[in-house]
Amino acid sequence: MAWSPRAGDLAVVDVAGLDALIMALADASYDVRGPVVRSGAIEPGPLGGVVDLPRGMRDEQAPGRYDLSDTAGGAFFDWSSSARSWKAELFPPEEELWRARQEPGGNVTFLSTPKASRREPLPLAILGLRPCDFAALGVTDRVFAGAAVPDPRYRRRRDTAFMAVVECGSPGGTCFCSSMGTGPGCEGTDAAPDLVLTEIASGTVADHRFLVRVVSDRGAEVMAAVPTRKATEADRSEREAILSRAAARMGRRLVTEGLPELLLANLDHERWSEVARRCLACGNCTSACPTCFCADVRDTTELSGQVVRRRRWASCFDREHSYLHGGAVRASTSSRYRQWMTHKLATWWDQFGQSGCVGCGRCITWCPVGIDITEEAAALRGAALPAGGGAA
Amino acid sequence: MDPALYRVVANRRETSDVSSLTLAPLKAEMAVAPPRHGQFNMLTAFGVGEAAISVSRSSRLSGRDSGQGLHTAGAGSIVHTIRDVGAVTHALCVASAGSLVGVRGPFGQGWGAEDGDWLAEGDVVVVAGGIGLAPLRSVVDDLAGRSTDASGRLRGRLFVIAGAREQAQVIFADDLARWAALGAIVSVTVDVSTPGWTGHVGLVTAQIAPAGIDPGGARALVCGPEIMMRFTAAALEKLGMDPSRIFVSLERNMQCGLGWCGHCQLGPLILCRDGPIVAYGGAVTHLMRERER
Structure with a gap:
């Protein structure tokens, strides 16, 4: 056998x-x-x-x-x-959470998921x-x-x-x-x-x-x-x-030792405004990132009169992401890039007990202007920028 | 998590842009769990959207029914106080009696006032800016309800310092008067004096030092605009209060209430999960001083 x-x-x-x-x-x-x-x-x-x-x-x-x-x-x-x-x-990327019918009298009935x-x-x-x-x-x-x-x-x-x-x-x-x-x-x-x-x-x-x-x-x-x-x-x-x-053939390197403390001690670093001059706040990095989990929850009324709640991927690079009555909390691109990077590498530890970055490199590849999270971290560390090479 | 259906039992206009909705579950078995003081619910205006709203009173929250008519609304009824600042809050503010809204919750960390006899342990200082009084009303009612002597007077010192833009924007004026009658030390201040106003004019922070608070063993509960909370907390700390006994209610965009959507992050905090009520000391002091912009 x-x-x-x-x-x-x-x-x-x-x-x-x-x-x-x-x-x-x-x-x-x-x-x-x-x-x-x-x-x-x-x-x-x-x-x-x-x-x-x-x-x-x-x-x-x-x-x-x-x-x-x-x-x-x-x-x-x-x-x-x-x-x-x-x-x-x-x-x-988009998911229906529930659907309901609102009758003229005001009654609301939740509908089960469509048959299909x-x-x-x-x-x-x-x-x-x-x-x-x-x-x-x-x-x-x-x-x-x-x-x-x-x-x-x-x-x-x-x-x-x-x-x-x-x-x-x-x-x-x-x-x-x-x-x-x-x-x-x-x-x-x-x-x-x-x-x-x-x-x-x-x-x-x-x-x-x-x-x-x-x-x-x-x-x-x-x-x-x-x-x-x-x-x-x-x-x-x-x-x-x-x-x-x-x-031995990793194209990039990120020094993680003391990284959360380093980032949080440098929230006023001039590097955030420098990177913001290149960053388009397009959100490609958050779409490509395998761990970015933000989502909007939106209700719409369809032509049928049915009310549908959906959730849909959202990005902290959108101005609306931090909207609070009166305006966005993070109104500038630098504050949004800083939110993304400090969350990924620092505050994720506070929130979930681990890093939010797995080193897949997609945010670097898919950034239309080539912003490199490892390079930004190295800049904050004050070290020489990591040699871009090393790739086979 | 589908919203539970609640019927609007009453809609009370508090000011030109603030309304309180008394809600009762359509069916008792659909009711959400009773909230703790300071927790919030997500309210749905069907066809418009959902927003995070403070609970300003619930039939379980208040130590006793001090004549606010909740008994008439039935078990599980709950009052939310809403400021009209956008499409969803507008739809809620104008919801008429008899209409249906959705309720999910309760979410987040509350003030923790259920857990002890605070007035016996020291001064309790409640500082509110504008609609910030909403999530504090039930705490004050609860503390007052549990700590009165035979003559109905408070057994401890309860300070209520409330600020508003002008007299017409003061919410819960009848509650403020009722608390004062119980022996609470109530002080209301406005930014702008209007004809007939004989009270204080200025910021709530200016009311803190003259109030005569004994900082040892005191607790403070602060809710209002972030800048107001920051300076209020600093003023209380300056009096000698322990920053870990100063509680603030922080706010960010909230869309799920469950920690899944990522919108309500404030540094290390996910506010729907770790807040909205947090102790001011330590990391939070720093967070409130750091500009996110």
Whole structure:
């Protein structure tokens, strides 16, 4: 009888095995998502098999820049981080909270969700999120699931979701997960994934394989349908080598020692007005950030007369975000940039007991003017700006 | 969290732009939990939106019904006092008796006045600016209700210092008079004197030093514009009060009340969760001095 890994085991699958894993997830009635190429970028999308993965694709990320090119290589995960994070999968950009009918007499009746969407959506399986993005889920978990009243919508999606993390062997130019302790490997995080994969694609085509650490029982159940072998000492040391090479190739670095205190002691630093001269307050960073969780709650009356409450992603870079009768509390761009950065790196600790930044680098890549959070932090520290290089 | 349906039992015009809505749950089993003093609810004007509103009285809050008519509104009834400053608060301010509003809550940290016999421990100083008196009214009623002697007089010193732009903007004038009759030391001050006004003119901060507060063991509860709270707290601290016994009610944009939406952050605080009532000492002193702009 073939060996089948249990929780805690380390297995090895080949490319056909990875395909079988994706099938097994679909067979287990998951809505399987993974990184796919879409509009010239790697983005979350539906995954039907390995054929959908961004094989041979390599991204180049720099402040304000993202390029994707086809290297014709065989690796599936030879890129750094997807252009979009997985935030929207668990916390949709717009979501209906309730709907009610207001009758002419003034009576109000809450309506159940329209029939079309009443069918329970399939639970999600995400294969191929990076350790930084998995750590980001640990951050949003504390916000939504860890609140005194947990957000039921987030929690339902999160509790039922299957997570297969793929460790990172190819960090990009804006990455600094090793500074934040969230990557390139996936070890100690708040929440446990179901599977942790490492791609080993350095050898021959026949040798192309994935190390699979089975973390959960759910992970083991799915792996039962996948042809595997036990990992050897050679597999383990190859993984170690991949991760240590990756850690040495981070494009950016953030010195986190004493960082909250440093930021909060420098709220009047002239650097905030300097960065505000470049910042467009566009909110790209907050959209791209996998942990930014702000949302507006808005009521509208539809033409049908129904009243609908929705929540929708919001950004602290919007003037309206801090609106209080009479005007915005944070009226200037410098105050809004300062709010964002001090929240992410300092006051998040007070609010949730951890950093709000996982070092994915998206805020740097997707900033249209290339503002770099690591550079801003270094400037406040008074140190020389970090060498932009270091990227492979 | 869906709002619970409440019916407007009464809408009382307090001033030109402030109204108090007495609300009663449409069905008793839908009622929200009784609030603690200083907690707030999110009120929905259906079709317009939702806003965070102070509870100025509730049938559970007041130690006794001191003739404010809540008994007629029934169990679980609750009074919110609202200033008309935008679309939602306007719709609430003009809600007519019989109409329905939505209620979610109660949210946040209150003053903590339920937890002890404050008037026995020292002076209690209530300082309010404008509509800031709203979340303080139930505390004063509660303290007064629990700490009166056989003759109905207060067993302790309760200072109520209220400020308003002008006489016509003074809210709860009947409550202020009632508290004074119980023996509270009530002082009302206005920014601008109008014909017939014979009281104080000036800022509430100017009323603090002459009041004769004994700072040892005193507690202060302050609610009003942020700048007013900051200078009031500083004046109380200067009298010798322990800053950790000075409580302020902080306000930021609030959209969920549950700590999910991120709007009400003030530095390390998520005000719907950690506030709105916070002790002035320590980090909060610094926060109130730091300009966010």
